[in-house]
Amino acid sequence: MFRLLLFFTFSCLATLPVLSQNRVRLSGLLADPARTPVEAGTVSLLRGSDSALVKIGTSDSNGLFELENLVPGKYLLQIQALGYAALYRQLELPAAGLRLDTLFLQPQSGSLGNVTVRSQKPFIELKSGVTIVNVDAAVTNVGANVLELLEKSPGVAVDKDGNISLKGRQNVLVWMDGKQTYLPASELATMLSNMPASQLEQIEIMSNPTAKYDAAGSTGIIHLKTKKLRTVGFNGNLTLSYGQGRYYKNNNSLQLNYRRQAFNIFLTYSFAANRSFTDLYAKRTYYETDDIRIRSLYEQYSFLFGRSKSHTIKTGIDYTLSKKSSLGLTVSGILSNRTNGGNSQANWISKTGVTDSSVVTGSDNSSEWKNLGLNLNFRHQFSKTQELQVDLDHLGYRIENNQFFINTQLPTAAADRLRGFLPSRVNIYSGKADYTQSFASGLKWEAGWKSARVSTDNIADYYHDPGGSWTQDLGKTNHFIYHENIHALYSNLQKQSGKLTIQAGLRYENTSYDAHQLGNAQRKDSAFSRQYDGFFPTAMLSLEMDSSNSFSFTAGRRIDRPAFQKLNPFVFLINKYTYQQGNPFFRPQYTWNFELTHNFRNKLMTSFSYGYTRDYFSQIFYANADNIIVYSEGNLGKMINYGLTLSTQLQPSKAWSMNLSASLNHKKIEGYVWSALRASLTTLNINMTNIFKLKKGWALELSGFFNTSEQELQEITDPFGQLSVGFSKQLFNNKASIKGNVRDIFYTQWMKGFTVFEHATEYFHLSRDTRVASLAFTWRFGKTGSGSRRSNAGVTEESKRMGSN
Structure with missing residues (x-):
């Protein structure tokens, strides 16, 4: 109180x-x-x-x-x-x-004939506090999905598990049209990989958001903005895309919009059908307690393949009640089906190099998830200087995961089977109100409230057949129920006086949750709960020295809460010798971020950042008594991060434009797992895009990215990157276009790394279907005119934390 x-x-x-x-x-x-x-x-x-x-x-x-x-x-x-x-x-x-x-505006005089000259935004826009990626400006985005698009965004990297990091640090908050998806990390990666990049208009990257935004996301916010057709009359566009790597990639989208007088109706639909593979090699070395003498070796070869089909739809209406009030309703849905199968062979090898035994594993897994989202928003302008916006949201997920494994011992051919049924239900309710008032003196005040409630019901029902009949495996079977409430208030002031802008804000968040793990004949019933709160101040100082130079300084405190599923202590099977398990003692981590930025003519931006995280959490890897590697997460200690980022836009010639971004980060981690551990590593992330505008509507592009070695406390990954080339041609007086692209032309986006456990180490090498040739056709139709509005919904930070084991 x-x-x-x-x-x-x-x-x-x-x-x-x-x-x-x-x-x-x-x-x-x-x-x-x-x-x-x-x-x-x-x-x-x-x-x-x-x-x-x-x-x-x-x-x-x-x-x-x-x-x-x-x-x-x-x-x-x-x-x-x-x-x-x-x-x-x-x-x-x-x-x-x-x-x-x-x-x-009048066209410039010249021998352009009847050619329509269209201006185009640059691929990267550099603004104070935010970096903007304009998706359609890059030819090599054709045929790509959103996850691949993020990989080539400034300072952004995606690891082998689909986890997204910004400037060398994970725990970045991903938004989509003002709200999150409330998906586990693995399912979020699946959704983004099934979503065509052609659906996005912009990506906004904010490293230090104001108090108006949720305090979650210690690294910042990546805001994905889908395309919105808001012109008068009926209009739309259709994109058909086909890609071929080792397997096919099919991504298509349709957008329709009708606006007349007081109302605006819109519809977006996309369909993706893809086939993929993962080729994985892993070698574990188990040591005696002195960590010198080798006890045994484990070597595994795996080839996994997958098929996925995804339907995404978003529709709604905006209605202008009066000159000062408007009402909007948005309905969105996702239906996705995915099958994954594969074969692997694991060999247990003695310290002398002799194979003691082998296990061949066949897997057949499937997943189906359905999502329904509702948003009701109301906006009222009391005057030209006062505005109130209210958002009410509901998101519901129904996820069905089914697992089947058959393990065959060699040379005896003895087999055992395991199957699991893992349904999950998630419901999120959110409401928020934002009030804005601006003043003639250059002062702006924002204040607001937000409340969110999350309920999850997760079942893991496992059965085991050692060679005769199916019996329930009560040691792995689990039923976990979780409820969480987050309430927030914020106030933010921004004052502009001449060339100086000052912003100060304060956000208060209160979190409470209770969890219940139902018992069975082998597992005791257990429950736990927790409540915590905190203040999260933000500040910004910006000074325009002259028409070419400006400086800004930002500071803020942020929080990362554990993903919902990461609190569930049940065991999730990856394969016979690899498990994942949650941690009910998981606590949030807190981070202070500071950043100093110099902007030169919006063409060159240089920033230095510092971040300090306490109760730092990360993945924990350990080997149990049966030599099974268990992946978990927990609070380990502290992390300090120093960063230097340079982003530039160059125009070497009239036809050639270049965007280059380099992010250098030095990270120090100190923590305790089975003993005191320290990690210190400097990483470099480089993104480059070259666009060549040719005559008669032709354009070429050469782009790529490169990441040096990256490290968490127990895992280090080798450098990797890729190079892509593409072309585009405008057709039918710019009413249509055709684009082609070859991604990862040298097939260099392989991932290799090394993990340290207690008395064990593991080397891994992973490759996927990353070299893909794509061709896309886009047709734009309809009328043009002035725009309408679209709401930013209130469902925000909680989506990332649905998490996954």
Whole structure:
């Protein structure tokens, strides 16, 4: 109660000096003489007295631009766009703000004939506090899925298990259209790998979000924004894509939109059908207690193959109730079926090199998961300076996982079978309200509330057949029920005065959960619960030195909660000699992040970051008494991270543009597993994209990424990377396009590594179907016009934490 009182006192005191002030906003539309919206136009607002730069922005796909937090006065508006003559307009900004009529840009004179000149956003946009990836600007994204797209985003890496990291650190929060998916890490990777990259419009990468955002995600937020067709009338696009590696990859999507007067109806559908493989080799060495003398060896060869089909749909309606109020409803759903099978052979080898025994394992696993999401949102503008948005969300998941293993001993041919039925039910309810008020002095105040409740019901029902009949394996069978509540309040102030911007915020979050593991004839019934809370301050200081240079400093405290399933102590089988197990004593970890950034003309961004994490958690690997390797997670100690990131946009020639990002990180980890352990490693992540604009609508692209060795406390992975090449051709007066791409042309995206256990080590080598040639056709149809709105829903941080064992 004292903390809540302190929070509200802070909020009230922070707003007392500004309750009578007003905000100014400037907005408008850019179009060509045919009234086609001009995208990616640069809008610069210059001070009328000395032409000093005050604010800069860009127009979106509908030609809309908005500049906020402006002081009333006289200005010069400068508009520039590729292929158009520059436009200048003098204006006076009143205290009520200004909405300009459509500004028409004239094509530059030249021998362009009847060719339609379209401006295009760069692949990477560098802005203070956020890096933006414009998906369609890169040719090599054709045929790719979202997980592959993240791999080539600045500072982002994806490991062998599909875990996403940012600037060398995991625990990054992944959003999609303002909310999360509430999927386990493995299922999130599956969903993103089945989602065509063509569905995305942008990826926003925020390393230090404000107090308005959930405090979860110690590394920051990766926000995936799907395409939204918001133009007047009926319009849409269709993308058909086929890829071929060793196996086929088929990703298709359809988008439809109809907007007229007060309402807007939209529909997005995608279908993906893919076949994949994983080739895995692992060699374990077991030592005596002195960790020197070899006790035995274990060598395993595995070839796994999978088939997946995925249907994704999102539909909804936005309705304008009045000039100040609007209401929206969105319904989304996912239906995915996946089968995985394979064969492996494990050989137990004596310390003298003689094979003692072998086990051949055949597996046949399947999974089906269904997701239904509902969002109801309401927005009301009390005035041009005051706005309230309310979101109510529900997400439901029904997941069915079935496992079957048959293990055959050699040379005796004795066989035993194991099967498991693992249904899971997840329900998430969330509500939030966000209030925004802006003022003429350049001050902006945000405050809000959010509550979320998560309920999960997980069953693991295992049966064993040692060679006669099926009997229930009560030692592995488990029923786990979990309920969690998170309540949050926040207040955030931002003040702009000339070239200086200051932001300060405070977020309070209270978490409580209770878990119940039902017992059986062999396992006792058990229950545990916990409650904790905390304050999460954020701060930002930004200074525009001149029209070319700006500096910013950000600081914030963040939290990472254990994934729901990671608290479940039941055993999940990977194979006969590898298990996963949860940890009911898992605690959250807390991180302080600091970052100093220099921005040069939005073309070169240099940032230095520092992060300190206490109660640091990571994967824990250990060997039990039966020589079975068990994967778990727990709190180990602390982590310190230093980072240096450089991102640049170059234009070596008129036809050649280049984006280059390099992230250098030094990580120190100190913890305790079976004994005190320390790890220290410097890693480098490089992303590069080259785009060549040719004549007659042709374009070429060469892109790739490279990651040096990375390390957690017990595991280190070798360097890996890939190079891709692609082309595109605009057709039918830019109404359609064809794109081709070969990804990982040299087949270098293999993953190798080394893991240390207590009295054991493991070397692994893994390869997948990463070299793929793709061809895609996109057809755009319909009318153009001004845009509408779309809500950011309230379901946020909890999705990542559905976790998986």
